[in-house]
């Protein structure tokens with residue numbers, strides 16, 4: 001089985017018996033292998049219905065859903081269960097089963113032998129960062145965040161190429177929610193599953209999604225686009241209101257790169273001991289290193305082979321472009337990142353030396369948090385430096 005599968009909805013319609021209008025009218029969208037697609041939209045817009053159609057907990061009235069190019073309608077539900085992991089917020093874990101019992105649910109359905117299930121449970125506990133002794137506990141003996149982690153482990157148990165997550169972090173307090181989001185993104189960077197993730201929260205959508213599908217009532221797709229595009233070019237008024245783009249874009253035009261929290265990059269030089277470079281990497285916010293010259297100016301992003309000897313070699317996986325400046329206006333910096341189709345770029349100060357890294361994620365964060373003190377627009381006239 002592949003690690004990740006494509007998923008495609010083709011003109012899917014779902015009418016519930018006796019309902020006055022279809023829950024989903026005519027929904028088409030495609031998710032690439034290894035991508036996180038976030039479904040957002042108001043309550044009743046059909047998000048949960050869409051998920052349940054994908055794993056055949058519900059049958060569509062018409063249209064088709066393809067998993068890796070094959071119609072799910074032609075598949076045995078038991079096979080689908082192995083290929084589609086499902087994690088949900090409330091119903092969650094079986095209260096009378098231990099953590100191990102819960103995580104082993106799908107493998108048991110698939111008749112794995114006991115030993116294999118046990119090995120898999122401990123492997124998954126390790127993966128989600130819970131100690132092995134938690135295997136014997138019951139859900140009631142876990143914190144909300146731990147329960148959520150177990151829910152994700154259970155969904156991953158049979159190593160499915162597609163993961164459906166219906167408001168998985170919805171009931172968690174904001175601090176733990178952020179931690180779980182970050183953990184999941186780190187996990188995803190390793191596992192590269194295809195994920196469909198439902199949330200009410202546009203901030204969460206922007207953070208988690210490679211692409212975001214915004215649904216309106218009746219499962220109508222208002223827009224399907226990467227987060228930055230939703231923010232920059234909302235398709236209609238509904239999307240604009242939903243993402244609050246108007247407000248956010250104004251804010252982008254009012255702030256400079258130096259006004260937001262930049263990521264810390266591991267900057268290394270040719271000839272530097274690899275061990276030292278790796279120590280810098282461990283302290284950085286990014287998992288790749290930036291090669292700089294003697295004046296600390298960015299040269300490019302290092303490839304893994306640059307680190308194979310004892311000393312760092314000048315082997316690049318990509319150039320440093322786009323390089324942005326501390327004094328650039330955020331809107332322009334975002335445009336630079338979008339044009340270069342990259343998630344981040346080095347930031348340099350007046351002398352051209354690296355001062356940090358600007359990422360789409362940091363920009364999204366800036367878009368969705370209220371800055372303490374915005375400069376007035378007049379301070380941003382080109383040629384003048386608002387920061388003094």
Ligand SMILES: Nc1ncnc2c1ncn2[C@@H]1O[C@H](COP(=O)(O)OP(=O)(O)OP(=O)(O)O)[C@@H](O)[C@H]1O
Nearest residue numbers: 016017019023041042043044045046047048049050
């Ligand atoms: N079993 C059902 N029978 C009849 N109608 C249903 C059923 N389940 C859902 N619906 C209706 O279908 C529509 C879509 O519901 P769905 O649960 O998919 O929305 P949702 O986007 O997940 O909402 P929420 O954000 O509140 O979870 C709603 O109008 C809902 O009332």
Ligand SMILES: [Mg+2]
Nearest residue numbers: 047048049166
């Ligand atoms: Mg729902």
